[in-house]
Amino acid sequence: MSKKFVALMLAIGVSLLFAATYIYAGTAVQDTFKMETKEYAKHTKGLAEFTHKKHVEDHKIACGDCHHDDKGKPLALKMGDDVQRCVECHKETGKAPEGEKLTKEEKILKYHKEAIHANCIGCHKESNKKAGDPTGKKPAPTSCADCHPKK
Ligand code: HEC
Ligand code: HEC
Ligand code: HEC
Ligand code: HEC
Known part of the structure; x- marks a missing residue:
């Protein structure tokens, strides 16, 4: 085998590898x-951390408490499945225009920030309530500063 041929095969191999990571990025x-x-x-706020595995x-x-289909129906997933990002459906990342009249549900469907906050903060409030909050400390973060560090 010539050196040139080996180099060519290597180059093809590497580009295939990159193609594969690109295609499967959602998994x-x-x-x-x-x-x-x-x-x-x-981003106007410091970036919030999310402990996915935890x-x-x-x-x-x-x-399925967080990932759902295009009807909002919970997905039964396992690790390795291809999963869409929230912004692929809750698309709007700009600010709501002055005077826009939407119901709470319509706002959540349209605006990414509203969907994320409804999901994260909604569950955290429920969870803190259930935990009975005996220490007076809220274990799941619910205030802006809990999640968004100062920039
Ligand atoms: C508490 C909420 C929550 C739970 C539970 C959860 N996820 Fe996620 N997951 C998220 C969020 C939020 C993201 C980031 C999505 C984004 O960037 O739009 C994410 C991202 C992902 C991604 C990457 C998607 C991409 O295209 O980048 C995969 C894959 C994934 N989750 C799979 C799972 C699987 C499988 C389970 C169950 C074993 C699971 N998730 C449980 C909230 C959750
Ligand atoms: C495939 C499209 C799609 C993706 C991806 C998607 N959503 Fe949704 N989501 C919807 C639709 C459609 C509804 C409205 C369902 C209804 O009207 O009952 C909805 C409703 C919601 C709601 C309100 C109802 C509820 O379940 O509490 C929240 C909160 C929400 N999504 C958060 C998220 C988050 C967080 C992510 C990413 C982890 C995400 N969505 C990804 C389509 C999507
Ligand atoms: C369906 C419920 C649920 C959803 C949705 C959810 N969380 Fe949580 N989260 C919890 C619970 C339960 C805890 C642990 C509370 C405790 O310690 O008792 C927690 C804890 C946390 C913590 C503290 C670190 C840790 O993991 O213990 C962070 C940070 C956090 N959540 C961020 C987020 C963000 C960001 C989102 C949305 C992308 C989110 N969570 C969505 C239930 C949820
Ligand atoms: C449970 C954690 C959590 C809490 C509490 C929370 N946020 Fe967020 N917020 C997030 C996450 C996660 C995103 C999505 C960022 C992304 O995907 O780029 C977000 C997005 C945003 C955005 C849009 C992105 C940006 O930086 O401009 C704004 C604005 C925002 N949050 C403001 C607030 C305010 C104001 C409060 C308090 C009323 C608050 N958040 C409470 C987790 C939280």
């Missing part, structure tokens, strides 16, 4: 990550 998720949806023109394993939340 992998980090254990913990800062939520930074790139469709926002600019929510599944320690807090025992089902995938």
Whole structure:
């Protein structure tokens, strides 16, 4: 085999590898990550951290409590399944125009920020209430500063 041929095969191999990671990008998720949806023109708040693995394993939340289909119906998923990002359906990352009249549900469906907040904060409030909050400390974060660190 000529050196040129080996180099060519290597180059093809490497590009296939990149193609594969690109195609399957929706199937992998980090254990913990800062939520930074790139469709926002600019983040006005410090980036909130999300402990994905901890929510599944320690807090025992089902995938379908957060991931649903295009009707809003909970998805029964397992690790390795292809999963859409929230912004693919809750598309709007801009601000609501002055005087826009929408119901709470319509707002959640339209605006990414509203969908995220309804999901995260909605469950945290429920969970804190159920926990009875005996220490007076709220275990699941619900205030802006709990999630968004000062920039
Ligand atoms: C408490 C909520 C929650 C639970 C429970 C949860 N996820 Fe997620 N998951 C998220 C959020 C939020 C993201 C980030 C989505 C985004 O960037 O729009 C995400 C991202 C992902 C991604 C990456 C998607 C992409 O295209 O980048 C995969 C894959 C995934 N989750 C699979 C699962 C599976 C499988 C389960 C159950 C074993 C699960 N998730 C449980 C909230 C959750
Ligand atoms: C495939 C499209 C799609 C994706 C992806 C999607 N949603 Fe939704 N979501 C919907 C639709 C449609 C509804 C409205 C359902 C209804 O009107 O009953 C909805 C409703 C909601 C609601 C309000 C109802 C409820 O379940 O409390 C929240 C909150 C929400 N989505 C958050 C999220 C989050 C967080 C993510 C990402 C982890 C996400 N959505 C990903 C389509 C989607
Ligand atoms: C369906 C319920 C549910 C949803 C949805 C949910 N959480 Fe949580 N979260 C919890 C529970 C339960 C705890 C642990 C509370 C405790 O310690 O008792 C928690 C804890 C946390 C913590 C503290 C660190 C940890 O993991 O213990 C952070 C940060 C957090 N959540 C961020 C988020 C963000 C960001 C989202 C939305 C993308 C989100 N959560 C969605 C239930 C939920
Ligand atoms: C449970 C955690 C949590 C709480 C509490 C919370 N947020 Fe968020 N917020 C998030 C996450 C996660 C995103 C999505 C960021 C992304 O995907 O890029 C977000 C997005 C945003 C955005 C749009 C992105 C940006 O930086 O401009 C704004 C504005 C925002 N939050 C303001 C607030 C305000 C104001 C409060 C208090 C009333 C609050 N948030 C409470 C987790 C939280």
